[in-house]
Amino acid sequence: MSIKKWAIIGGGLHGCTAAYYLLKKGKIRNEDLIIIDPHERPLQRWEKLTGTIGMDYLRSPSVHHLSTDPFALQKYAEETDRKHHLKGRYKRPSLQLFNEHSTSLMEEINWSKSWYQGTVEDLIRNKEGWFISLENGDHIQSEYILLAMGVNDQPLYPNWYNQLHKHQERCVHLFDEEKYGKFKAAPPIAVIGGGISAAHLALKFGKKYPGQVHLIKRHPFRVHDFDSDPGWLGPKYLSKFEKQKSFSDRRDMIKKARFKGSLNREVFLRLKRMEEEGKIQTVSSSIKEVAGRGGGVDVAFESGKNQHFKSIVLATGSTSELPEKKWLHGVISRERLSCAECGFPVIDENLQWAPCLHVGGALAELEIGPVSRNISGAKKVAERLLQYHLNVNSIKA
Ligand SMILES: Cc1cc2nc3c(=O)[nH]c(=O)nc-3n(C[C@H](O)[C@H](O)[C@H](O)COP(=O)(O)OP(=O)(O)OC[C@H]3O[C@@H](n4cnc5c(N)ncnc54)[C@H](O)[C@@H]3O)c2cc1C
Missing domain, CATH: 3.50.50.60 (FAD/NAD(P)-binding domain)
Incomplete structure (x- = not known):
């Protein structure tokens, strides 16, 4: 020892x-x-x-x-x-x-x-x-x-993930190191998530499979250069945080301060350009239901639209x-x-x-x-x- x-x-x-x-x-x-x-x-x-x-x-x-x-x-x-x-x-x-x-x-x-x-x-x-x-x-x-x-x-899975049952092999989370290592993404591909990791993935797949990539997110793009205000690096915001003795209040402050599911302007503009070129499509809607079919996944959106994907990649962060x-x-x-x-x-x-x-x-x-x-x-x-x-x-x- x-x-x-x-x-x-x-x-x-x-x-x-x-x-x-x-x-x-x-x-x-x-x-x-x-x-x-x-x-x-x-x-x-x-x-x-x-x-x-x-x-x-x-x-x-x-x-x-x-x-x-x-x-x-x-x-x-x-x-x-x-x-x-x-x-x-x-x-x-x-x-x-x-x-x-x-x-x-x-x-x-x-x-x-x-x-x-x-x-x-x-x-x-x-x-x-x-x-x-x-x-x-x-x-x-x-x-x-x-x-x-x-x-x-510790991947965070959307609620609908369990509906896939035995078809879960067509849907992989970026943070599942073992499964992602073996996963072969085939088009059409859905990337799920509104943050910078999802955006990068959509850009990457969009180059490889132009016109066959959807970026699906629940909210409009949140554009911020960093994932929290730089004031949190120094006393501007930290002094108030440090004075706070209640840890529940500290947790609330952290939640409010973090721009969760955000991306920086440069990546946002690249996404927009690719969308204009027809290489990727962005969808702002929650997913209502999913079902495995024909070696892929049928997705029903809250907006009423339905779409079939061969692969789904989750970039939905960690628990x-x-x-x-x-x-x-x-x-x-x-x-x-x-x-x-x-x-x-x-x-x-x-x-x-x-x-x-x-x-x-x-x-x-x-x-x-x-x-x-x-x-x-x-x-x-x-x-x-x-x-x-x-x-x-x-x-x-
Ligand atoms: C795609 C992506 C891009 C990011 N870009 C930026 C950026 O530009 N700037 C920035 O500031 N931050 C960025 N971040 C946030 C953050 O900096 C990274 O998540 C970073 O990897 C966190 O470092 P870590 O050491 O906490 O975790 P990790 O890099 O995940 O390292 C943790 C290590 O601990 C090991 N481990 C786990 N359990 C055990 C155990 N029981 N025994 C031994 N070892 C164990 C893991 O295997 C792993 O190797 C990014 C995050 C992601 C996911």
């Missing part, structure tokens, strides 16, 4: 940002830190998802990335002669540039020396810290833990529940971890849920605010963890 100082559960954007900060500035050695993730290498889930939808540019600006230096990505673009990979007034990076920069940062911290490919299935507090059990039967003991499992593994319910609920009841009414962790300013048990990403939302799930949230989490680590260990950065 290996013994570590820090164990990070989840090697996605959040887990890797925290690892970068701790290894770069926290004077931790690779052998004292472990990043546990089921994938072979860092950020694989992110790369897969963004690659699958054909996202070419990030929605977030170039100052949001894994490094401790806000201008690291811009410098990287200059050094690699790719300033043209930064788009518009926010210098949004291309996915290719962002991914290559992330890989170079992870290599800088020798990620492979801290990486453990595996899935955590339990966590027990003991005198030395936390005892981690993995699905493969292995165990790891660690003084500090960061839970960074993300919410991209609003706590991630990793399976084992985390056991830990919550055994360790008596405090949760707000919405089910999410009640944590302190060090993002501590219990002594030496820290959370990041969506799990830290009630402390970090509406940007918590994003790359900017990952930076905020990593900064707080680093500060905590330096304080408790009295290390000078």
Whole structure:
């Protein structure tokens, strides 16, 4: 059994940002830190998802990335002669540039020396810290833990999905990693969802199958450059949020602040252009009923229209529940971890849920605010963890 100082559960954007900060500035050695993730290498889930939808540019600006230096990505673009990979007034990076920069940062911290490919299935507090059990039967003991499992593994299905019964194989959710990996989209295709992931998918399919793609959403397009007002990155809105002691009120503030199911202007204009060219059709209507027929799906809209699709791709986001319910609920009841009414962790300013048990990403939302799930949230989490680590260990950065 290996013994570590820090164990990070989840090697996605959040887990890797925290690892970068701790290894770069926290004077931790690779052998004292472990990043546990089921994938072979860092950020694989992110790369897969963004690659699958054909996202070419990030929605977030170039100052949001894994490094401790806000201008690291811009410098990287200059050094690699790719300033043209930064788009518009926010210098949004291309996915290719962002991914290559992330890989170079992870290599800088020798990620492979801290990486453990595996899935955590339990966590027990003991005198030395936390005892981690993995699905493969292995165990790891660690003084500090960061839970960074993300919410991209919990697809939110529309109510009508269950009507498909044995025909569910023609309908797949973007977040169902296993099923999507095997899915072969055949036209005519319906993409369900009003947000930026659905829009990217419709653009991608529209290029491949012009005139045979429908983007189906319940509401008119919600056009916002970011998925919350940039005022949430600093004191403009955060000071009021932090003063709020009621976690139900904090959750309400988060709900109001997040532009759910929105897309940025650039993607919106591309969609409109493709629609004008007749390559895709957008439909604003709820779905009333679905039924499998002839290796495809018949869709009846509330508007009264009916349509047959060979494939349906759901880009309807994630459920609003706590991630990793399976084992985390056991830990919550055994360790008596405090949760707000919405089910999410009640944590302190060090993002501590219990002594030496820290959370990041969506799990830290009630402390970090509406940007918590994003790359900017990952930076905020990593900064707080680093500060905590330096304080408790009295290390000078
Ligand atoms: C298509 C898409 C585009 C986005 N674009 C942007 C953007 O431009 N800008 C922005 O700021 N945000 C963006 N986001 C939001 C957010 O930054 C991403 O969702 C990001 O991937 C979240 O990082 P994460 O580390 O929380 O989750 P993930 O990247 O999903 O990583 C979590 C990791 O934890 C692992 N894990 C889960 N359970 C366990 C377990 N029990 N044991 C071990 N490991 C486990 C998972 O397998 C996964 O590898 C986007 C999201 C999506 C879906």
